[in-house]
Amino acid sequence: MCSMKLLPVFVAALDVAACSIQQHPLTSNAAASLRGRRVATTARPPTPFFVTEPDKNYASMFALSGAIGIAVSKSDAGTRILRENGIANPDPYMAQQLSNDLQRRYGLQLERQAVYITDDDPKQIVAAHPEADLLLDAWINNLSLLPFSHNPSKYQVRYTAYLRLIDAKIVDHIDEKKGRVIAHGKCNRFLAETPSAPTYDELLANGAQRLKDTLAAAAQSCVDEFRSKVLTESPNP
Numbered sequence: 001m002c003s004m005k006l007l008p009v010f011v012a013a014l015d016v017a018a019c020s021i022q023q024h025p026l027t028s029n030a031a032a033s034l035r036g037r038r039v040a041t042t043a044r045p046p047t048p049f050f051v052t053e054p055d056k057n058y059a060s061m062f063a064l065s066g067a068i069g070i071a072v073s074k075s076d077a078g079t080r081i082l083r084e085n086g087i088a089n090p091d092p093y094m095a096q097q098l099s100n101d102l103q104r105r106y107g108l109q110l111e112r113q114a115v116y117i118t119d120d121d122p123k124q125i126v127a128a129h130p131e132a133d134l135l136l137d138a139w140i141n142n143l144s145l146l147p148f149s150h151n152p153s154k155y156q157v158r159y160t161a162y163l164r165l166i167d168a169k170i171v172d173h174i175d176e177k178k179g180r181v182i183a184h185g186k187c188n189r190f191l192a193e194t195p196s197a198p199t200y201d202e203l204l205a206n207g208a209q210r211l212k213d214t215l216a217a218a219a220q221s222c223v224d225e226f227r228s229k230v231l232t233e234s235p236n237p
Contacts, residue, residue, distance in 0.1 A: 031233035049078025126179035
């Protein structure tokens with residue numbers, strides 16, 4: 001169950017909240033092994049943005065085309081909103097900020113070329129990119145715009161980000177394959193249900209400025225959480 005707290009780093013009017021989630025930071029030994037190594041960021045296919053439009057009859061749509069048809073409709077609406085308002089995928093921003101942080105903290109060298117991946121298995125990723133040393137894998141897994149259940153005239157943005165730092169040189173002693181996750185975390189952000197929560201039209205007004213501000217604040221907040229709770233070393237167990 002998530003515990004909700006407002007984040008003071010956000011623009012106050014956004015009322016963005018967070019879920020408290022256990023993170024898995026670098027151990028002291030893992031952090032010590034990073035000195036002078038090379039780190040590449042990953043690039044993934046963009047995560048669909050699922051938008052529940054206020055004027056759509058989803059019950060009727062479900063009867064005609066089922067859950068898949070609804071998902072396609074919501075994804076198409078999200079793609080249109082992102083395209084028409086010039087809203088960028090936040091993955092590269094998170095990866096750049098966190099890889100720069102690794103460079104400052106641990107003296108890592110940054111690879112200019114991102115590693116494009118389509119597989120979630122770290123060992124498969126490393127097998128496909130044998131030249132890799134360290135991989136910083138940061139991505140959005142869930143992005144949605146939907147009404148509050150108790151007040152459907154007001155809308156919330158839900159945002160879930162993940163981070164993994166993969167050591168491509170560690171060999172598993174069982175299957176003798178390379179690729180071990182040495183730190184990982186998850187970050188949930190969402191608009192709180194408050195009297196100031198926006199309507200659908202308010203989020204998309206002025207070139208979707210409020211939606212842009214909300215997504216930018218969520219991305220920065222997740223970067224800050226990953227920086228302080230995942231990429232900061234903890235004592236060895």
